[in-house]
Amino acid sequence: MQLLAELEARRARLFERLAAVGDFRRGSVSENWRRCGKPSCRRCAEPGSRGHGPRWLWTRTVPGRGTTGRQLRAEELGKVRAELESYRRFAALAEEIAEVSEAICEARPVPAAAAGQAPDPEGQKRALRSARV
Numbered sequence: 001m002q003l004l005a006e007l008e009a010r011r012a013r014l015f016e017r018l019a020a021v022g023d024f025r026r027g028s029v030s031e032n033w034r035r036c037g038k039p040s041c042r043r044c045a046e047p048g049s050r051g052h053g054p055r056w057l058w059t060r061t062v063p064g065r066g067t068t069g070r071q072l073r074a075e076e077l078g079k080v081r082a083e084l085e086s087y088r089r090f091a092a093l094a095e096e097i098a099e100v101s102e103a104i105c106e107a108r109p110v111p112a113a114a115a116g117q118a119p120d121p122e123g124q125k126r127a128l129r130s131a132r133v
Helices: 004-019 074-107 126-132
Strands: 028-034 052-062 066-072
Touching (some): 066 074
Antiparallel strands (some): 028 052, 052 066
16 A cells, blocks of 8 residues: 555645646537538539538537537637547546545544544434433
8 A cells, every 4th residue: 555645745746737737628529511401502412412511519418407519610629629628637637636535545544532432323313312321
């Protein structure tokens, strides 16, 4: 098992990396093409044509509301993709921080005052036990 000081130093380095992540957003970007269905449309009538597009959509899932998003302008595409990548880095760092924190919790010694105490019996509240005494 790693020493407590090493784990705490590792967590501090992870927090520094987390602070440097910058702006981020959740979700994904999809490239979409559509066919308009007009018989006179030259773009859709060409054999092998994908139709009108590309159109880029940023979407994300909102708990309790489903999927939300919006269409992106071409000049926004690079910025939004970079923000999505920043979110992936943020999520990976958050997971790593949680793992290190759990290892710290396991490595940290039990305080001397609590070491000799028996755990409270399940299902009883302190107020009820003290009323019976």
